[in-house]
Amino acid sequence: EFWFQWLHFSPVATHLSNLLRYTERFYHPSNGGNWSTGLAKFLLEFVNLFTKRIYKEGKPSCKKDAKVRVSTETSETILTILQPIIYMGMYAKGAALGQAAASSLTMLAYVYPSRILPQFIEQQVAMGLTTMTETHQTRSVIDALGKLARPLVWRSRYSEGAIHITSLLFETLPGIDTNDPAKTITTLKFYHELFLHVPIIDATQYRLPPSQSGEDDVDDQVRSSTSMFGDWVMQFLDRLFSIFANQLEIETGGKIELMIATVVKSITDVLFQQMDAPIH
Numbered sequence: 001e002f003w004f005q006w007l008h009f010s011p012v013a014t015h016l017s018n019l020l021r022y023t024e025r026f027y028h029p030s031n032g033g034n035w036s037t038g039l040a041k042f043l044l045e046f047v048n049l050f051t052k053r054i055y056k057e058g059k060p061s062c063k064k065d066a067k068v069r070v071s072t073e074t075s076e077t078i079l080t081i082l083q084p085i086i087y088m089g090m091y092a093k094g095a096a097l098g099q100a101a102a103s104s105l106t107m108l109a110y111v112y113p114s115r116i117l118p119q120f121i122e123q124q125v126a127m128g129l130t131t132m133t134e135t136h137q138t139r140s141v142i143d144a145l146g147k148l149a150r151p152l153v154w155r156s157r158y159s160e161g162a163i164h165i166t167s168l169l170f171e172t173l174p175g176i177d178t179n180d181p182a183k184t185i186t187t188l189k190f191y192h193e194l195f196l197h198v199p200i201i202d203a204t205q206y207r208l209p210p211s212q213s214g215e216d217d218v219d220d221q222v223r224s225s226t227s228m229f230g231d232w233v234m235q236f237l238d239r240l241f242s243i244f245a246n247q248l249e250i251e252t253g254g255k256i257e258l259m260i261a262t263v264v265k266s267i268t269d270v271l272f273q274q275m276d277a278p279i280h
Contacts, residue, residue, distance in 0.1 A: 020046075020081045027101075029091040036092060040100035043089060047104040050078060051111045058111075079115065082108070087124055090140045102144045109151040113158035117151065120144070121164055129171045139183045142175050146190035153197045163221050165198060166228045173232075176239040178246040181256045185263050191236075192267045200229050201276040230279045233271070240264060 025031060026039055056062060057069045082104075089101030109116040128141030145152075145168065152161040175187030203226040243260065272280065 016046075017077055017081055020078070020085065024081070024085050024088075027085050027088040027092070027097070029088060029093060032093050032097070036094045036097045040089070040094075040097040043085065043097075043104055044100040047082065047086075047107050051107045054111050079108070079112065083116075083119070090124075090144060091137055093136075098140060098143075102140070102147050105144060106147040106151070109148055110157075113151050113154070113161070117148065117158060117161055120148070121168075125168070125171070129174075135180055135183055138175065139186045142172055142183070142186050142190050145172070146186070146193045149190065149193040150197060153194070159218050162198075163218065163225060165194070165222075166225045166232065169194075169232045170228070170235075173235055173239060176236075176243065178243055181260060184243065185259055188260075188263045188267045192263070192270055195267070195270045195274050198274065199276065200233065200271070200274045200279055202226050202229055202279060205278060233275070233279060236271075240268075 023039065023042070026035060027043075054070060054075060057064060062069075086101045086105050086108075089097050090105070092098045092101070105116065105120065109120075125141055125145065128137050151158065153165065155162060169191075172187055172190060175190075176184050178184075203223045243264070
């Protein structure tokens, strides 16, 4: 924590950046070992302290002189080094490092949504969901999406995030896989987290006030995308029914079956609460 108090001082920023660079290769998924737990703690604490300082200095109430604030150049340097480390950590075989990386990505997304979210969707999501056969990679991406659901739809911070919602819903549907319970649970948890913040409404069926019509291109794109909610709900329910058809009886099933049943109940409760009457 002491080092971050002096992050605005150029030599300190350089040393911290170099420290990240020196540890980068140890975050590679093929380089796991006893050190991975320590790396997870280091990454989480580093990002926590970094984002706390950036967030405080970004507040209008911050009275710090510009000379003792973290410069944009320093922030960009650290972000450029952190992102590949976090992406490698996400795919780590050890759960501790994978969770630390996803949580670190979430903290960065709250502070730098327009920098973090578009890159993650265009690069990591596209790569992770293109092939559902790479189970661990796919599950890691969907797990990260669950953690990023709130900053993704926080429109006052990142208005373009809502444009991606329906496409992400359709792209993650194959994650509901009767042959892969762990991936299924991760996918359902993502939907649950997302729909805590997103109403399932076909906004194209409602006329906007004249004062708002055509006012914002992003809003128009978001509004247009909601017309796909009805189709997604039908496909989603079909996949849920296929799980029930292939699942063992809950009374005689094991722990996995009980977990799936619990998560299914949670997502369906939220789903129908958020669903607009016409779609319902």
